Amino acid sequence: xxxxxxxxxxxxxxxxxxxxxxxxxxxxxxxxxxxxxxxxxxxxxxxxxxxxxxxxxxxxxxxxxxxxxxxxxxxxxxxxxxxxxxxxxxxxxxxxxxxxxxxxxxxxxxxxxxxxxxxxxxxxxxxxxxxxxxxxxxxxxxxxxxxxxxxxxxxxxxxxxxxxxxxxxxxxxxxxxxxxxxxxxxxxxxxxxxxxxxxxxxxxxxxxxxxxxxxxxxxxxxxxxxxxxxxxxxxxxxxxxxxxxxxxxxxxx
Amino acid sequence: xxxxxxxxxxxxxxxxxxxxxxxxxxxxxxxxxxxxxxxxxxxxxxxxxxxxxxxxxxxxxxxxxxxxxxxxxxxxxxxxxxxxxxxxxxxxxxxxxxxxxxxxxxxxxxxxxxxxxxxxxxxxxxxxxxxxxxxxxxxxxxxxxxxxxxxxxxxxxxxxxxxxxxxxxxxxxxxxxxxxxxxxxxxxxxxxxxxxxxxxxxxxxxxxxxxxxxxxxxxxxxxxxxxxxxxxxxxxxxxxxxxxxxxxxxxxxxxxxxxxxxxxxxxxxxxxxxxxxxxxxxxxxxxxxxxxxxxxxxxxxxxxxxxxxxxxxxx
Numbered sequence: 001x002x003x004x005x006x007x008x009x010x011x012x013x014x015x016x017x018x019x020x021x022x023x024x025x026x027x028x029x030x031x032x033x034x035x036x037x038x039x040x041x042x043x044x045x046x047x048x049x050x051x052x053x054x055x056x057x058x059x060x061x062x063x064x065x066x067x068x069x070x071x072x073x074x075x076x077x078x079x080x081x082x083x084x085x086x087x088x089x090x091x092x093x094x095x096x097x098x099x100x101x102x103x104x105x106x107x108x109x110x111x112x113x114x115x116x117x118x119x120x121x122x123x124x125x126x127x128x129x130x131x132x133x134x135x136x137x138x139x140x141x142x143x144x145x146x147x148x149x150x151x152x153x154x155x156x157x158x159x160x161x162x163x164x165x166x167x168x169x170x171x172x173x174x175x176x177x178x179x180x181x182x183x184x185x186x187x188x189x190x191x192x193x194x195x196x197x198x199x200x201x202x203x204x205x206x207x208x209x210x211x212x213x214x215x216x217x218x219x220x221x222x223x224x225x226x227x228x229x230x231x232x233x234x235x236x237x238x239x240x241x242x243x244x245x246x247x248x249x250x251x252x253x
Numbered sequence: 254x255x256x257x258x259x260x261x262x263x264x265x266x267x268x269x270x271x272x273x274x275x276x277x278x279x280x281x282x283x284x285x286x287x288x289x290x291x292x293x294x295x296x297x298x299x300x301x302x303x304x305x306x307x308x309x310x311x312x313x314x315x316x317x318x319x320x321x322x323x324x325x326x327x328x329x330x331x332x333x334x335x336x337x338x339x340x341x342x343x344x345x346x347x348x349x350x351x352x353x354x355x356x357x358x359x360x361x362x363x364x365x366x367x368x369x370x371x372x373x374x375x376x377x378x379x380x381x382x383x384x385x386x387x388x389x390x391x392x393x394x395x396x397x398x399x400x401x402x403x404x405x406x407x408x409x410x411x412x413x414x415x416x417x418x419x420x421x422x423x424x425x426x427x428x429x430x431x432x433x434x435x436x437x438x439x440x441x442x443x444x445x446x447x448x449x450x451x452x453x454x455x456x457x458x459x460x461x462x463x464x465x466x467x468x469x470x471x472x473x474x475x476x477x478x479x480x481x482x483x484x485x486x487x488x489x490x491x492x493x494x495x496x497x498x499x500x501x502x503x504x505x506x507x508x509x510x511x512x513x514x515x516x517x518x519x520x521x522x523x524x525x526x527x528x529x530x531x532x533x534x535x536x537x538x539x540x541x542x543x544x545x546x547x548x549x550x551x552x553x554x555x556x557x558x559x560x561x562x563x564x565x566x567x568x
Contacts, residue, residue: 006352089356090328
């Protein structure tokens with residue numbers, strides 16, 4: 001376990017020196033909520049305080065971006081020659097998978113520190129319980145998406161172009177066809193039927209439920225929690241399986 | 254027990270064989286050099302032994318441990334320096350070595366001393382605070398092999414350890430590899446540099462297109478080429494044609510040609526036993542030997558002999 005933490009810290013350290021990209025992400029979030037969120041909330045009917053709804057949506061999008069970045073990171077490792085090195089270290093494949101996902105989780109926590117705190121503050125709900133509940137939900141959502149992207153990353157061993165095309169297409173669908181920016185009831189039926197398959201639908205509705213949004217505009221929280229846990233468990237399981245059985249270095253590296 | 258043992262080891266990419274039914278062994282504390290042109294399967298073999306690649310069929314054991322079924326155990330006793338140093342672009346050389354040493358279990362008490370010494374010995378000390386991505390190709394390569402000199406694994410794998418490194422650096426790395434063996438490691442080195450193979454090898458395995466062509470000591474490989482040694486003679490003899498006939502009777506003579514001006518060129522096996530007999534016969538024939546020059550075959554000649562092409566033709 002010590003080696004897992006060493007690997008996480010070693011990689012994270014370089015990402016944090018200097019931490020400009022994290023600060024930029026925080027700034028971008030604040031600008032979007034303060035300016036764009038304030039403007040768009042004037043245009044939206046049917047949801048009181050749409051800016052708050054929008055802020056939670058942004059938090060979910062950051063979670064999704066970071067989690068899918070973990071999968072892309074893994075692909076970059078393979079093509080930059082880092083993966084063969086990692087595979088040669090005295091760490092089991094399962095622990096290596098854990099290290100990669102933990103690093104994704106740590107980056108996610110850093111990235112969300114300001115956006116989540118700000119959103120909770122804006123909602124007047126900045127308590128330890130709400131922080132813990134949100135972090136729990138976002139981590140499961142993040143793990144689920146990271147597992148999905150890591151699973152897909154094996155395509156990149158055959159063709160990185162194909163991987164990029166699939167992930168870009170999938171990301172577009174998963175974000176747009178979800179309740180990240182609009183409640184489920186407001187979606188046209190064609191959109192809603194696709195949104196029912198997006199993990200972000202369940203993640204965002206569950207977080208909003210925890211933060212005290214009107215339950216009538218959200219999906220059943222127990223149902224959302226069950227879907228999220230099932231997704232995370234299955235994609236993480238798939239990731240571990242692929243890592244143990246299929247992963248190997250790129251020969252040319 | 255062999256330090257490394259493979260049995261019918263095969264790696265296939267689609268219909269292309271990178272390795273075909275490879276059976277080979279490395280003795281404990283031996284330096285085995287894999288010699289072959291690019292694409293001969295050297296890197297594939299090393300990556301399978303390092304558990305980075307999975308074999309399509311066959312088996313491989315390192316210190317008696319199966320690389321496919323007990324890969325984590327195998328990784329605890331080996332270290333690999335990859336052909337191309339890539340990866341931790343935004344880290345500093347000393348940090349990369351420190352991380353490697355920690356993960357590979359180098360005792361804390363020795364860690365910093367080993368890192369400092371190797372950075373100095375491989376002339377990386379001044380660059381220790383540069384980011385890896387700012388190192389030159391040669392420096393990056395030194396950094397890559399330095400990991401193993403800090404780790405000192407029981408089984409060390411070097412894939413073209415001195416490519417991109419200048420002559421002085423090559424010599425430093427070779428000396429370090431020999432020292433690593435003295436300290437008890439078993440070592441495998443893949444190379445397509447004949448000089449490197451001759452300098453380091455206890456035994457050489459010649460690979461060509463995924464097949465093992467031959468495996469033996471450098472001396473035996475050279476001796477195994479019939480007529481591989483070339484003896485150039487300058488003589489003062491009355492009857493040079495008769496002398497050619499006489500020398501042709503010596504055991505191990507493959508061919509003698511008259512180069513003109515009383516000069517002969519003899520292709521022989523085992524020049525060390527051929528030359529004394531030649532001296533005796535010249536004396537008996539009243540021929541005076543003015544000069545003798547012996548050239549032994551290079552490993553490139555060995556490769557040509559066994560594979561039907563030179564190493565450089567295979568690049």
